[in-house]
Amino acid sequence: MTIPTHTREIHLAARPNGAPVATDFALVERELPELADGQILVRNTWMSVDPYMRGRMDDKPSYIAPFEIGAALEGSAIGEVIASKADIAVGTTVTHFAGWREHSVIDAASATPVDPELAAPQHFLGALGTTGLTAYAALTEVAKVEPGDTVFISAAAGAVGSVAGQIAKALGAKRVIGSAGGPVKTRKVLEEFGFDAAIDYRAGDLAGQLAEAAPDGIDVYLDSVGGEHLKVAIEALNQHGRIALVGAISGYNGATTHSTPDLYLAATKELTLRGMLVTSYLPLFADYIPKAATWLADGTLHTAETTYEGLDQAPAALLGVLTGANTGKMLVRLT
Amino acid sequence: MTIPTHTREIHLAARPNGAPVATDFALVERELPELADGQILVRNTWMSVDPYMRGRMDDKPSYIAPFEIGAALEGSAIGEVIASKADIAVGTTVTHFAGWREHSVIDAASATPVDPELAAPQHFLGALGTTGLTAYAALTEVAKVEPGDTVFISAAAGAVGSVAGQIAKALGAKRVIGSAGGPVKTRKVLEEFGFDAAIDYRAGDLAGQLAEAAPDGIDVYLDSVGGEHLKVAIEALNQHGRIALVGAISGYNGATTHSTPDLYLAATKELTLRGMLVTSYLPLFADYIPKAATWLADGTLHTAETTYEGLDQAPAALLGVLTGANTGKMLVRLT
Structure with missing residues (x-):
């Protein structure tokens, strides 16, 4: 696989007044930075789209910092490591929090390797996430x-x-x-x-x-x-x-x-x-994931997904999840 | 002490529309019933006046039954047993829930004897109640x-x-x-x-x-x-x-x-x-009363009381507690 030099991101272009509109977002292409020691380059395959993200579009004190105007939005994503200067091997599937772009350069410490045998990758953003x-x-x-x-x-x-x-x-x-x-x-x-x-x-x-x-x-x-x-x-x-x-x-x-x-x-x-x-409950993952993986595998747990295709559809997916356009987990698939 | 044949009660005369007014109450004299087996006659000395009583004046479903029109209101009181057909001796100080009258005929099982050495009687309706x-x-x-x-x-x-x-x-x-x-x-x-x-x-x-x-x-x-x-x-x-x-x-x-x-x-x-x-916390009394009695006795716990004198002042006391006329515990002393 060729290592890309550029990637595309969704930026916050303006703070919404009430419901977000398309012009509050911008699709921006930018150069990828060089990997520093301890960093990995992830090719994102799926992005999670969650209602709480709406709150980060406002500039007000909250439990999580607001998105900045002119910078990429962020959210959960899953992808494949395609370059590494850290102890996570190329080819590893990881979840991380630097989504809303096609490729993410992140510190290896902020990525969580997952076992792709356990379930399809998008489940790690949904039922197993x-x-x-x-x-x-x-x-x-x-x-x-x-x-x-x-x-x-x-x-x-x-x-x-x-x-x-x-x-x-x-x-x-x-x-x-x-x-x-x-x-x-x-x-x-x-x-x-x-x-x-x-x-x-x-x-x-x-x-x-x-x-x-x-x-x-x-x-x-x-x-x-x-x-x-x-x-x-x-x-x-x-x-x-x-x-x-x-x-x-x-x-x-x-x-x-x-x-x-x-x-x-x-x-x-x-x-x-x-x-x-x-x-506040991340330590519960250790109990939860084996249970949920079993439930998914044996059919006890049925999940549904609503998938938008391509990074440029991410703003529409966010507007959709805020108005109930989804059944089950709202996702963007990156191709 | 002569055993009285009659007592005076405060009845609910009408359901208030918003803040209660004087005509929502009536002072009524009535004959005391004969004591049945298991009952005691209590001469009430102090009545507790509490904000929650306002809710019982409305006829609507709640955690506690509404007061009935034409019947006496009820609330916490303390008094002295002056006649008994039960295993609570004449002279005992008891708290009970059949206040808003000068004398109460009640089942002994619904009375709680208290130790009058522990504190002044009104404290059993307040800090010790x-x-x-x-x-x-x-x-x-x-x-x-x-x-x-x-x-x-x-x-x-x-x-x-x-x-x-x-x-x-x-x-x-x-x-x-x-x-x-x-x-x-x-x-x-x-x-x-x-x-x-x-x-x-x-x-x-x-x-x-x-x-x-x-x-x-x-x-x-x-x-x-x-x-x-x-x-x-x-x-x-x-x-x-x-x-x-x-x-x-x-x-x-x-x-x-x-x-x-x-x-x-x-x-x-x-x-x-x-x-x-x-x-839901009455079993905590066993822990609480000895602590609180010590705090009262050694001056750690300061209490205040606002006292209205005489049964006929009870409605005014209730209106007062709903509008913040009290400092500390709102009480009616019966003489």
Whole structure:
């Protein structure tokens, strides 16, 4: 393989005002730097596209630094090492965090070699990556699902939600209810991902639909969306119910919500609402990956992917994941 | 002592629409029933007046049944047994839950004998009662204060808050900040209750005042008020901060708040918000009472009381506790 001298990247061209638009991004070609000692050159094959990235487009203090205007965006990616001045051999498959470009020059210490025999490479960005770990940690460590629980999962056709529903069943949940947007997705939630009930939030009356799907209330809620879902879940939770707060897509584009959650109810129902960042649970990977690889191999865990082809489609993929255009994991394949 | 044949009670005359008014209550004289086997007659000496009682005046589903129109209100009280057909001797001091009347005929099983040598009787409704236990459980079991924490306490001049600040210090908190309404209360928070800083929420700019009092953020927030305080606390909490949700006075009278707490921040800061009802922590009394009695006796724990005299003042006392007319525990003394 010839070692390329140039690569293409997606830069942040402007900070969005509300929902991002195409002109907030720019496709830029630039020269690759020489490898320094300890560095590797990775040819990226798949990029992960995640809702949290929207937050990094704003210039405001958060748990993670904003993207800089005129610089490449960053995110999880997987690829093959094609040049190395470090102790990772050429040919190794690695995941890393320097995506949104076709080739990445990175310190070997910031790359994680993976076993390509375990699963197809894109799974290391999804069910076997931080996406799957988010679902697993949310259910086992944060909301602590117990056998017999009724579990409600938002964005159930999405990357985290679709895996979470199946893990909840594996953990012994009595009933797992998923919310998704539109009849195509709700059917997938039921038929592909094995949820016991599915709610179409676009059909309205979220509270009524949830009451019908869970007549005895819910014990656990996995929240990826905030807004009306969170409000309705607090109302439906049983005494001592638990909420894992893993995101709030409905607010990422700055839309104001009139759905104020009733935290007085949270007090009297003795609920626990607990936020999480998957980066706090990385040590759990050691437990999780062998389990998840087995579940994937034996068909216990069904995954879905929505794939956009080519780096130039990455902005469209991000806009899509923020508006629910995906089923399962949103990915960009680089060719 | 003559055994009375009649007593006086405070009845719920009408359900309030917003803040209760005097005509929502009625002072009623009625005949006392004969004691059945297993029952005692208690002459009540002190009644506890608590914000949560406002919720029971509404006819809506909650964690505790609504008061009935035309029947006596109920709440914690302490008194002396003056007749007994049970194994509690005449002369015993007991706490019970059948207050809002001068005499209560109750099953002995629902009365708790207390040791009157330990403290003055009204303390068994305050620092040595569920009020103190609420503060203790919130800090030790719910928000899990650790040595070195910065702790923010709402309603810091109130019954729970004033005790909580002192317990937080005893648990090793580095800095304890209290919020109260007006300069008289904030001075008491500092001088009587030993907080490190006090915020006057009536002076406005709660967020700015809290930032000044806690320049490095807060680790724990004890919320008794909801609304703006809760919103501001979520913004000020450090990563992995904890909130004990013990009430929401600002919303008890049905006032709508425009202070929507940002639960996306709760997700990314990995906060834990946890509701509690003191009734879930009654077994902690065994640990708590000896500690608190020692703290009271040696002067570690300062308490304050606001006392209204006579049963007919009980409605005024309830209106007062809902609008912050009290410092420390709100009580009615029955003579």
